[in-house]
Amino acid sequence: MPRSWLAVVAPATQNKQVLVLGLDGAGKTSVLHTLATNKVQRSVAPTQGFNAVCINNGNMQMEFLEIGGSEPFRSYWKMYLSKVLVLIFVVDSADHGRLSDAKEHLHQLIQKGPALPLVVFANKQDLEDAYSITDIHEVLGLSEIGDDRKLFLFGTHITQNGTDIPSSMQDARELIAQLVSEAQ
Numbered sequence: 001m002p003r004s005w006l007a008v009v010a011p012a013t014q015n016k017q018v019l020v021l022g023l024d025g026a027g028k029t030s031v032l033h034t035l036a037t038n039k040v041q042r043s044v045a046p047t048q049g050f051n052a053v054c055i056n057n058g059n060m061q062m063e064f065l066e067i068g069g070s071e072p073f074r075s076y077w078k079m080y081l082s083k084v085l086v087l088i089f090v091v092d093s094a095d096h097g098r099l100s101d102a103k104e105h106l107h108q109l110i111q112k113g114p115a116l117p118l119v120v121f122a123n124k125q126d127l128e129d130a131y132s133i134t135d136i137h138e139v140l141g142l143s144e145i146g147d148d149r150k151l152f153l154f155g156t157h158i159t160q161n162g163t164d165i166p167s168s169m170q171d172a173r174e175l176i177a178q179l180v181s182e183a184q
């Protein structure tokens with residue numbers, strides 16, 4: 001059985017799980033591998049099913065669970081909302097044609113996990129036609145998401161393999177660790 005499946009079917013060894021969702025190609029795997037290794041690592045293949053990655057922040061170890069963003073995997077997304085402490089939603093900021101689709105999925109998830117803190121990664125900020133953070137906030141309708149929820153938006157970019165992790169991603173990791181510890 002592949003490790004990714006094991007991570008899902010086995011009981012969590014610790015209650016520090018973070019769910020990572022978003023449309024296919026948004027950059028979820030690339031973000032996770034970069035956060036885990038402290039070096040920029042662009043993914044080369046779509047996630048077929050699930051991908052579990054352990055990420056350390058200081059003394060804290062968290063388990064990030066990505067579910068593939070392609071159509072066949074989206075029906076699994078909502079199944080994990082009740083098992084995690086934080087939801088990360090990654091979008092491709094330059095994929096103008098699919099951002100409304102991303103918004104729709106995000107808002108559906110939000111309704112199913114009302115109290116879950118949300119961290120949005122506006123990824124691919126390096127691309128020339130990427131929407132700015134302000135535009136992404138608007139296009140995803142983040143102001144419609146209730147005031148009761150903890151909500152954060154980071155602009156991220158994963159460009160040259162092997163280079164140091166961008167500071168925005170280090171900040172995001174710090175924040176996620178804080179949200180996890182607050183939620184426990």
Ligand SMILES: Nc1nc2c(ncn2[C@@H]2O[C@H](COP(=O)(O)OP(=O)(O)OP(=O)(O)O)[C@@H](O)[C@H]2O)c(=O)[nH]1
Pocket residue numbers: 022023024025026027028029030031042043044045046047048067068069070090123124125126127156157158159
């Ligand atoms: N230019 C640019 N390309 C990126 C960035 N992040 C990821 N990519 C590329 O985008 C493609 C998709 O990245 P993935 O990390 O596989 O995307 P994903 O969200 O995990 O996709 P699925 O697993 O299919 O749901 C890959 O070719 C990456 O190298 C970024 O910030 N900028």
Ligand SMILES: [Mg+2]
Pocket residue numbers: 028029030043045046047051066068069
């Ligand atoms: Mg992936």
